[in-house]
Structures are given as C-alpha cells and as structure tokens.
Amino acid sequence: MKKGLIAMNNIRISSKGIEKALRKFDYLQAIAEYIWNGFDAEATAVDITLHKNILDGVDQIEIADNGYGIKLKDLEGKFTPFYESEKAVDPDKRGRTTSAMHGKNGIGRLTFHHFASEAIWQTTYEDGLLLKNTYKIHIKAKQLDAYHVTKPDLTDKDRGTTVTFNHIIKEFVAQDFLAYLSREFGWFLELHADKAYTIRIDGEPLNYTSLIAEKETFQFVHPMSQTKFRITYIRWEDRMNHEYSKLYFIDSKLNEQHKQPTTFNNKGDSFYHSVYIQSKLFDQFDWSHEELSGQQSFTFGASRKSDAFQYLLDELATFISEKRKPYLRKLSDAVIKEFAEAKAFPTFTGDPEAANRREELEAAIRALCHAEPKVFARLNPEQKKVLAHLMYAVGAEEREWLMAAL
Template sequence: MSNVNITSKGIQKILKKYNAEQAIAEYIWNGFDAKADTVFVDYTVDALGTLEFLEISDNGYGINFDNLRTKFEPFYESEKAIEISAPVHTSAMHGKNGVGRLTFFTFAFSAQWITTFQTAEGLKSGKIQMNAERLNNYEPVALTVAMSNHSGTTVTFKDVQLSSNQMDEEILPYLMAEFCWFLELNRSKNFRIIINGEVLDYTPNVSSRDELEFYEDKSGTVFRITFVQWKKALHRELSKYYFLNSTDNEVYKDFTTLNKKADDFFHSVYIQSDFFDDFNFKSSESDQQDQLFGKTKSSAEYKFLIKEISKYVLDRRKPYLRTFGERMIERFEEDGILPEYANEWEGKYKRAQLNEALLCLYGIEPKLFTNLNTDQKKTFVRFLDVLLESNEREQLLTIIDGIVDLEPEEREELAKLFSTTRLNRIAGTAKLVAERYRVYHLLKELVTKPRLNAVEVKHLQLAIERHCWILGEQYHLITPADARFEEALRSYTHILTEGDNAPGIDQPDELRDTDVFVSGQRILGNRVENILVEVKHPAINIGKEQYLQVDQYLDIILKQPEFGGDNMYWAFHLIGQQFDDSGFMEQKIAGNQNPADPWLALSLHDGRVKVYVKTWNAIFADFELRHKQISEKLKLERDRLINEWSTMAM
C-alpha cells in the first residue's frame, strides 16, 4: 500500500470544485493526455434508472508502474482548493499532476485501474485500487501477464451514485461542450469518444462552420482556416486560435481577440499551414537572430495572417452581435428601461436614433450593458438619449473612449453613427411633418364645405380615425376601437343628434347622416384610454343643446357595465364650425380654464371623464403653431449639421 501526501479529507477539500460531470471529463482527458485517439465510456442502468456499472477506457500508452508515484502522489501539501483551468498554449497535456484521477469520490465509492504499458521487455499490466474513504491510499499490484495486446487503461467505478437522467441531461451535454473543440482540432486524426457504442456527436453544439484560405502573395504561403462558432461555452477553454503544421499537429494555441467580451460569441479558429512546420512561437521581436534565420511572430506572413483572421472574426461577429443587441433592446422595452416620448415624431425618430446607438455600442463592447441592475440600465440609456439630442453628443466619443479602449475603426464607426442618425432623424421628421400637412389640407377642405356628400363623410370619418393627432399630440398612439366595443358605443349615438336643427335643412335624418362619430382607444398597462369624437354638420352651431346631448350620452354610456370601470378614461371631443351666439360654450370653457388642458368644458370623476368642445379654426390654428415650431427647429438643426460637415471637410 502507498500513501498520497495528504489526508483523504484534505484531498477532497483540495478537489472540492469538481462535480460529477467535471470528474468524468477528467478521466477522459487522462486518456487523451496518454496519447489515446479513442476513449470509451460504457455504463449500464438498473430497473430503477440508477447506474450499476461505469467504465472509462482508452488506447493510450497506459500508466507505467515505474512512474506510479508521479501519477498517484500529487505533491500538493497545501489544502487550498485547486482552480480548474486549461493549459494556455498547448492541448497536448490537459491533466494537472494526476489529481484528476482522485476525483471519482464525486460520483462513486471506489475506482479500479487496469493498465497495460510498453516497457523494454514488452507489454506489462498492472492494477490499482482506491476508495473514497481512503483517497490518500492506493493499492498497486503488478500483474504477471499482460492483460491486453495493446497499451491502454480501463477505469471501473463501483457503487456509482448517478442516474440515467443525470447522464442524459447533465453529463453527456457537458462532455459535448467540454470536448467539441478538441475533437474538431483532431478531426483529421479521427479522435473519438464512444459512449455505449455510439460516437459522441458534437455537431449539435456547432452554430456555424466555415472553411477558407488566406494567401500571402509575396511568399506564396497558404493558410487553410476552419472557423467554428459554438452554441454553448467551451467551459475552461475559451475562444482560441489553433496553429497546426503540415501533418495536422498542433504546435501552438492562443486566445483570439474576442475573449471575455460578455457576448456569448463562442468560437474556435483552426489554422493549418506548412508555414508552422518550423515556427518559433516563443521568440520575441527582440530576438534578431531568430528573425533572420527562422519564422517568428515578427514574420511578414504571420502578421498578414493575424491581420486577416482578426478582421474575418470581427466581421463574423457583427451580425451575431446585432441579433443579440436587438434582443437586448426588446428586453429593455419590456422592462421599462427605454424612455417614453411626448409625441409621435419623437417616439418614432428619437427611438430609432437611440436604438441604433445602443446596437452600435453593444457591437463594440457588450460589457457596457452587463452586470447592471435595472436602475443602472435606465440611467445609462436615458443619459445616452439626452446626449444624443444635445450639442454635446460628440462628447460621447470621449466618454466611451475613456471606458472602452476603442479601435480606430470603432471610433470612426461611432462618429459616423452620431452624424448619420442626426441627418436621418431630420429627414424622417421632415417627411412626417409633410405627411401631416397633407392630411391637414384634406381635412380643411372637407370641413369648410357647407354640405358633404356620403363619400366625403366617409373620407372625413377615416381621416379622423387614422390621424387623431390632429386633436393633440397626446392622441398620436390612439387606434380604432374594437369592433364590438365601437358597435356598443354607436348604439347610443342617436342621442347626439336629437333636437338638432339647421337653417335650410328640412330633413333631420340628413343632419344625423352627415354627422361624424369616431371612437379610438389606447391601453397603457391596466389603464384604458378612450377617445370619442363627434363632428357636427357644418350648418350646426354648437351651443347648450349640443353640449347637453353629449352630457346625456356620457351619462348613459358610463352606466353600462362594459364602460364604467375605474380604469376606463374618457375624452369626448365635440367639434363644429363655430359656437352659437348664446355665449354658453365660452362660459363653460372659461369655467374649466386650464392652460395645460385648453378647450376643456367638463371634467368628472377626478379627471377620468373629460369633454372638450372645439371649433375647426381652433384645431387648425393649434396644428399650425405646433408644426411651424417643429419645421423651424428642423431647419436650424439641418443647417448646423451642414456647417459641421463643412468645417470637418476643410
């Protein structure tokens, strides 16, 4: 019996960061570290779904009993837990001083190794046993007869504490992500992990694969590239370049430039070329002799390769990041992180500008948006929104450059974004204003006619339904009410025309038929905002009678179960050519005078129900005032932007 240098509990403490799937992976790595090209994992399950047998075997060079102490007696004297890590610059040896061999305690009570190894006298075999209660003791037995006609090791585990569900749902997926990059690295050598007779298929973890060549003109050097993007993280391996020589052997590996970017862009880049047959990766640029007589990182071919492959990987990453950035913005919207805007053009064009800036920043440095709580995200996003609208927007480059080390191309991309989004917003807003003026002139032409035919009434109806913003910016998101809802509202509209009389019109039905009634709705969380619009026949002047019609209509509506909820808000707009001579409407409006809420004639239930009475002239005057200010602001901003570009061009 031989002893490991530490107590059994001490060993378990050192290896406490290992779990069952990591431990099983270590036994597979032991096989590949022993130069195996195939590792077998075999297990059986009893009627209760528990593993009754688990065995991991390989065709590597075995465990030479002359070196047994270095394999089973790790030199760690400290009980500090071992950090689970991967070799940085080589894949040839993954294990760490044999400690992985002691991790079976995470899933089984005992382990037995039967190994066959080559010696000067030929093949020899030996057996080693350990159990979880005495990890500091191992029992080696040299066998008199070789147990196999080739070298290799078989580890059999007893009293396994795993279920078939754990194997299917946890361990096998873990092994796929753990070994996919390594199996891809050795694909030409047919490296395999065979589990219960089936080759472990890692392609479900492949998001995409590209094969391409880079050709360096001056030397004629060809670099054959295989790029693989993975769906899941590669555990400890991270994203790396793998440099292979003409015999497909790895000579070096190194991190790509896109590690730890918090963007889940997991990838491996395999670079094969005879250029690496006698390449010295350890040489520095100060080693002049190596530079003169050997291939090093200072070689023109290598610099060409790194420049081209870095650009390629960055280009592959951009659409991926845009997709993830768009999902991030969707989550921001769902979580209330994005700002709300006061009117339609702000909501449409400022939001587009903000979204584009967020996407651009996410593409440059996803870490800007990770590890922030909701309040911090709100602060960052709204600060960005304010700066985008200010004359200090260029300061964003300075701020971001202070947080993230921007490449020249990234800095140029941001500068271009901040300029083009301004121009796009100006052009888009100008287009929206022009469309509104078209609707404005159409409405003005219709409502000033002394009489409207049936077609014109329909046009007026549709124009108001689709463009409620004509009544105020607060209505720019209003949409037509649900058909059943509107039908219920319309069933009482006869009240709104009863008693109407106009000079020169003999038939009351004509007044009723040429009135326009529009209903719209906006839902904000639990709050339902309803807008009702009644447009009177041009011959009807609005006075007390029309006002009382609205009052009676609302009284009936609010008594209906489907309309009377506390979360239902109502804004009724009564519109006509002019008020009558009684002065009644002017008095009602003056009695509710509120600069922030003009033309309010009635407010009930703490402002939940409001009635507005307006003339078309007042509506059109308000429209012209609002849009004149917007047009002037657009012109000033456009002129300022042109002036900035002219200055930059000088």
C-alpha cells in the first residue's frame, strides 16, 4: 500500500460491469453528474475550471463545490454502489417528485471514464466537533472497481469537494459544452434563483438567458382563504435535457417541496415551460394524502384536495392554456407552410368556390394541430399528402366529429 493511504477498497461490481451499466452516459452527461453531486451535497456554487494545453485543448478539468463534503464514515456507502444486476443505468429515466438528490448510489462518481483516465477527489467536511477534516480519493478509469483513500488531516479550509479529472480523452467544444449545461441546469438554477445558486465556468457564471423565450412573475390570491401564491412562469426556447415541463412547489423558506408535470407537458408542440409556485401553504402540506374537497388535515396541513390548492391548479391551467394559444397559432402557421412546400394539398382551381374549400381545409388542419400537435410530428412529405387529402375527403360533419373525439 502506498504511503499515506489508509485503504484500497473494491466496488461490488467489476470494472467492465460498471462501464456496461453506465454505457448510456455520454461525456457531457458524465460531467453533469459531478455538478449534480455538488448540488446533492447542498452546494450553492459549483465552479468548473478547464485547464488547457499549449494547443488550446483541454487536458484537465476541475469541478469544485461548497457542499458538505464526504465524511470518511460515509465513504463506503458513497463509493461502493451495489446493483442487483448489470442492467444499464439510464440518465433519462430518473423519476423524482423533488429535484433534490439527483445522484443515486455513487453512479455519478464513476462516469468519468467517458472523458478522462483518472479522477481525484479532495473533500473537506465537518466532523461534528467544529473541526474540519480533508482527504483524497483516487480512481483510475481502467480500474473502476477499486478506489484509494488517503489519511484525513485537520484543516482550516472551507468545506466542499473538488474533483480533478486528468488526461482528458474527449475534444471539448466550448459552445456545445455551455449549451448542454444550460439545458441541463437552467430550470434548476431558476428554481433556486432566490438562493443565488450558481455554476461558474472559468470564473464566469453560466449564462442560460438565451434559452428563456418568455418570463413572467405574478401573484394569485385564493379568494376565500386569502392564500397567496407567487408565480414565475418561463417558456423555454428548447427542451431541457432530462426535465419535462413541470410545476415546482416552494415553501415560505424557499425550499422545494414537490414537483409534478403540467397538464400541457409532452403534447408534441415544443411548448417547453416551467412554473415555479412559492407559498406559505406548502410549509405543511400533505402531498400523498387526498381528502374530501374543502377539508384540511390538522396534522399535516393542507392537501391536494384543499380549496386553495384546487384553485391554484385551475388558475394555472387557464393561464398556461392562454400562453399556449399564440404559440399554437405560430405552430399551425408553420404546419400549413410545410404542407404547401411539400405540395401536400389537393389541386384547387382559381375560382372563389375552390378558394373557399382551400380555406376550409387549412382551417381544419389548423384545428387538428391545436387539438393534437403530435399528429404532425415528423411527418414525411407522403404522409402530409395523405393526411391533407383525407381531411379534404371527409365532410364538415365528420371533421367536427373527429375534433370532438380529440
């Protein structure tokens, strides 16, 4: 054992097994995992430093956070994950009802093999006696099933963890890197905007404002109880990496208590949005228990069936629906243009009656687009032609029946 080491532990799965389990991560997702690990440790700031060589290529990356660090007694649980099988871990399938604890079972700490040959953690933590200890953990990409740990030393450094990745094996394109981080963390930084969470790259805060197409802050007040809800609505230019359109419920201390998809999530219309709701109502809220409308639990506070919460959901649904309407009009305009360019419409003569039939057909296609945008997703020219001719062949009564069914 090398001098200064106190342990060399094995992870309970082979190195090849780990690579197989994490094969769905690309190098950008892998780097994001280390940033998430910092926020999981209650960090408010994560600093990324890209060290470049004389050819302007990145050969070392440091990711530092001001979280609570990794206590030595917790190390085995953090770095010795156990999988019941070697089934791949998919970053797209992580169902959560809050945004806390993104990482799980040390998964994120082993993804570095996608972009570097080794990772070294320098972590500093408080031991409960107002003393701070610091030590290092070292893992090589060719031996992911083993990690080396140094002896802890007392220190006066601030708590937190810095991970250094050496011998970078991926070519970093700065624009792609920043764009990915914006899509990965933009919604999360907005969630914690009042707490001033930040991600800095080479000292510069991550700027994701180009992703914000529309932002509005306002207030709802429940008439009967006078419960106040502070709302921030954001429409995004692009889809977030692994986060759908959701409602985020925040208590009076600015802590997220729950999140759930909006009623307009995943409709196939590229209407990407996030809604952040802050209220004292969520200080003591029973998210699991459903009661009769109007009743409240004295033990757990309000519930999903309380009048104030139902009022909130109804008002939000109306608000988002109104925000979506002009977006759907633009979408239907684009669909009509695409159909025309693909020559999908039937041939019409130049007389007024034919022009009216063309307008009726376009109106029917617009109405279908508003009702079910997914129908028009990824249609090839032939499919557009079939749909346009089918809509033209059926009469107005059949079209009304179709719209009613949707």
